[in-house]
Amino acid sequence: MTNLVPLRRHFHSIYGAEPRLFSAPGRVNLVGDHTDYNDGFVLPIAIERRTLVAAAQRADRSVHVQSTRFPTKRQFELDRPGPRRQNGWLDYVEGMAQSLQARGVELTGADLLIDSDVPTGAGLSSSAALEMAVGLALCSLAGDEKLSRVELAVAGQTAEHDYVGTMCGIMDQLIAALGQSDHALMIDCRTLEATPVPFARPGAVVLVCDTKVKRELASSEYNRRRAECQEGVRALQEVLPHVRALRDVSLPELEAHAARLSETVRKRCFHVVTENERTLAAARALSEDDLAELGRLMVASHRSLQVDYEVSCPELDLCVEIATAEPGVYGARMTGGGFGGCTVNLVAEEAVASLSEALSREVERRFGTRPDIFTTRASSGVKEHL
Numbered sequence: 001m002t003n004l005v006p007l008r009r010h011f012h013s014i015y016g017a018e019p020r021l022f023s024a025p026g027r028v029n030l031v032g033d034h035t036d037y038n039d040g041f042v043l044p045i046a047i048e049r050r051t052l053v054a055a056a057q058r059a060d061r062s063v064h065v066q067s068t069r070f071p072t073k074r075q076f077e078l079d080r081p082g083p084r085r086q087n088g089w090l091d092y093v094e095g096m097a098q099s100l101q102a103r104g105v106e107l108t109g110a111d112l113l114i115d116s117d118v119p120t121g122a123g124l125s126s127s128a129a130l131e132m133a134v135g136l137a138l139c140s141l142a143g144d145e146k147l148s149r150v151e152l153a154v155a156g157q158t159a160e161h162d163y164v165g166t167m168c169g170i171m172d173q174l175i176a177a178l179g180q181s182d183h184a185l186m187i188d189c190r191t192l193e194a195t196p197v198p199f200a201r202p203g204a205v206v207l208v209c210d211t212k213v214k215r216e217l218a219s220s221e222y223n224r225r226r227a228e229c230q231e232g233v234r235a236l237q238e239v240l241p242h243v244r245a246l247r248d249v250s251l252p253e254l255e256a257h258a259a260r261l262s263e264t265v266r267k268r269c270f271h272v273v274t275e276n277e278r279t280l281a282a283a284r285a286l287s288e289d290d291l292a293e294l295g296r297l298m299v300a301s302h303r304s305l306q307v308d309y310e311v312s313c314p315e316l317d318l319c320v321e322i323a324t325a326e327p328g329v330y331g332a333r334m335t336g337g338g339f340g341g342c343t344v345n346l347v348a349e350e351a352v353a354s355l356s357e358a359l360s361r362e363v364e365r366r367f368g369t370r371p372d373i374f375t376t377r378a379s380s381g382v383k384e385h386l
């Protein structure tokens, strides 16, 4: 994570005041993708890369924002919401402020300086990290602690839906809000209950491979998948009235009624139903220290996302092929929304160097780009640095 001292100094040089410091992590998901908006299960960890917000109160009702990455100072007024969807990082900040106010948090004006080592557009949830860090900063400056961490996460999701225009699920905000060091979180996205599962194995490492690929169709295809799942729910409800979401459908039920679904919708539903089972099984495997089984479930999850949900891409598939052929790798899969971004690998410590080398070499040879590869432990959720 970025050093705090230079950020304090930088803040002082811009705003002439001493800031308070807040941060929230990016995330990788071990298993359970495209399940959150189907009321299902996810098993993410918070990563060590974080977004930092240095913040101080202002006497007026303005919020001034600057980023160390984009040094133009921007500002907005708490009482006059600016236009939505300007397609910039400021949308997340202003969206979060509006979303908090809509929940009755009485915000004060603020000076903010943002710094981050979570890459943007890499599928590591840089936006949720920004929302959670800004959200906690604004609530704390205002001395208003009424929102729980879960409510903060929901406020972030609302900011994305209403202000930014991304119809995301709740996984990214929840793990950025609730992440725990050395634990994965098993999250039930219907009840929003998060159960920590110890995840610090001597000798086993999480290695993230950022392909640096970002497909333009990611967000339109994401919305299309959501609609296909809804179509599946509607068709299945005709014969299974208890079904509120795909979470409520068992595999035997899906198989029995598959003929009611188009080929595409059947495949999407098949992914979600089996992915929920894999996620529950993965949490069990992790708590029993069965890394071989966890790894097997990760690879099965990738295949399902690739073949049935069709959200992978050649670069991600190549990274998984390379990893699964490498000795000492328990499992590998794409992580997050797909169409580019990262793979997550669970690797024996002694295999980290050879896997990293094989991934760099082969991705560059086949696609001409150099992936960014790093290891991470499970880290903590949003917090103030006191």
Ligand code: GLA
Pocket (backbone or CB within 6 Å): 032, 033, 034, 035, 036, 037, 168, 169, 170, 171, 172, 336, 337, 338
């Ligand atoms: C994106 C969304 C999440 C989730 C994942 C896929 O990261 O923001 O809510 O749907 O894709 O699991």
